[in-house]
Amino acid sequence: MKMKQSKKMMLFLSVILVFLLTACGSQGSNENGSATNATNATNAPTTNNSENNKSEKPVTITASTNVVGEQAALLQEMTNKFMEENPNIKVEFSAPGSEYENIMKLKMASNELPDVFATHGWSQIRYGEYLADLRDEEWVSRLHEAIKPAVTDADGKVYALPMDQDKSGIAYNVEVLEKYGIEVPKTYDELMAAAEKIKTESKGEVIPFHMGGADSWPIGQFFDYFATPLYTSAEVNDGAQLSDGTFDWKKWDQMAQMFLNLKKDGYLNPNVLTAKYSDDAQALAEGKAAFAFYGSYVIEEAKTFNPNFKGGFMPIPSIHEGDTPTFAGGEKTTFGVWKDSPNIDAAKKYVAYFAKPENIAAMASSFALPPGLDGIEVEAGDLTGFYEKYNDIRILPYFDRVFLPSGMWDVMCKNGADLLAGGISIEEFSKNMQQEYERLRAVSK
Known part of the structure; x- marks a missing residue:
């Protein structure tokens, strides 16, 4: 009886042992299978699939x-x-x-x-x-x-x-300046003296300044160019007053007078109010004009009329004693x-x-x-030499972008055209500038 019980006990223990071994084998299988996969996922590169998909979405x-x-x-x-x-x-x-x-x-x-x-x-x-x-x-x-x-x-x-970089100045016909023995002007007085010499010695065949007023913006370009040396680039200037709204707009009379004098002195093309920008480029290319108040882009435009055109590029002359020429530009x-x-x-x-x-x-x-950006070579053709020559010249933002409220550009263009047409006086131009300046400043606040 004891022998049978002993055999039964041994059989029971054997079953238990087999069960345990089977369980261990199954556990090992899991470790080599799903458990191992979990380990691999842990040891794999730390790429979160959801984040990766998000970045590639x-x-x-x-x-x-x-x-x-x-x-x-x-x-x-x-x-x-x-x-x-x-x-x-x-x-x-x-x-x-x-x-x-x-x-x-x-x-x-x-x-x-x-x-x-x-x-x-x-x-x-x-x-x-x-x-x-x-x-x-x-x-x-x-x-x-x-x-x-x-x-x-x-x-x-x-x-x-x-x-x-927008580097805007004055374009000119190199051969015209050479023909009349004119050095590149550095001051406004020198520019006007050059204009007088060209007008006189060419007997009117060459217009000193060609302006496409029918397109409106070429007129505004003059004010944007020369308001800087007149009001803001010199050591003593009106920049603070233009910025805070206290500028004395009677001072604009001088700016308006300078512009009107171009017509009175015979320095502008007679058809200024009907000519277009493309006419400026053509006149420059054909030697019928000496200067144009544009950036270097007008030189490339002029070459479409005359592939042999020799264009020059110069800074905007200074006006006040002690000041230096500048370029308009920036972005x-x-x-x-x-x-x-x-x-x-x-x-x-x-x-x-x-x-x-x-x-x-x-x-x-x-x-x-x-x-x-630095370290980049640009194919600027004939202009390369001018950029190198004037590399150290100050580039100041366009006058209207810094000192005038949005909307004043059109005011300058329209009033400039009206002034040339005789529709308004110099004083009315200045008064209109003040009124619109104050109105637009108030609107923008």
Whole structure:
């Protein structure tokens, strides 16, 4: 009986042992299977699949520019290449041309701006509060010193990427100046003396200054150019008063008189109010005009009329004793990022793409302008020598962008045309400037 019980006990223990071994084997299997997989997942590269999918999730950003024509097409081409290299980022690119400024004003009013947009000379004054700070972007270390004041502030905020630098001065016909033995004027008095000599010695066949007043903006260009040396660039100036609203607008009489004198003294083309900008370029190219108040771009335009045209480019002459010539300019082709963009990382990546040396070079060369970033060679043709010659000349922002409220540009253009047409007096011009200045300042507050 005891023997049978012993056998039963041994059998029971054997069953228990087999069970335990089976359980251990199953456990080992799990360790080599699912348990091992868990271990592998722990030891695998720390890539969170959900985060990875999120980073690669397709996004769409909007981008808009004020430039048109060849340059707009070039930006579109760069955008297409960016999308090829970054298939997860779709860019809806637009270049609305003359409507750009009005469109942007509406978008600012509703705080629904494009993810990336051109600041066209207004990165700080108009768009500053809407722009993300780009100071941590790689390309910032390569900003050209001359353009830094236009796109950065005293606190170090970087408002936009400048692809090139707007360097606007006075274009001239090199052969005309050589023919009449004229050195490039450095002061306004020298410029007027050159005009008198050209008018007299050419017996009126060469117009000193050609202006396409029918297009309106060439008239405003004169005031934007010469208001700076008259009121703000000299050591003692009216900049503070223009900024705080206390400027004595009777002083504008001098500016208006300078402009009217161009007509009275026979220095302007007689058809100034019906001529167009293209007529200015043609007259310059054909040697029928000596100077034009435009940036270097008019030289390229002139070459379409005369491929052999020899164009020169000079700074804006000073007016007050002790002051020095300057260029007007700052931002030209720029891109900033909307600070409230829902896809701000993609927007910054898109802007950084335009900072690639080959893209900066292509855009600056298309305008024949200096690049906005250092270490980049630009094909500026004949203008290269002039940029090198005047490399150290101050570049000051356009007068209206800094000292006049938005909307004053049209006031200058219209009143300038009315003054030439005899519709208003010098005093009325100044009075109109004051009224609109005060009205627009009040509206903008």
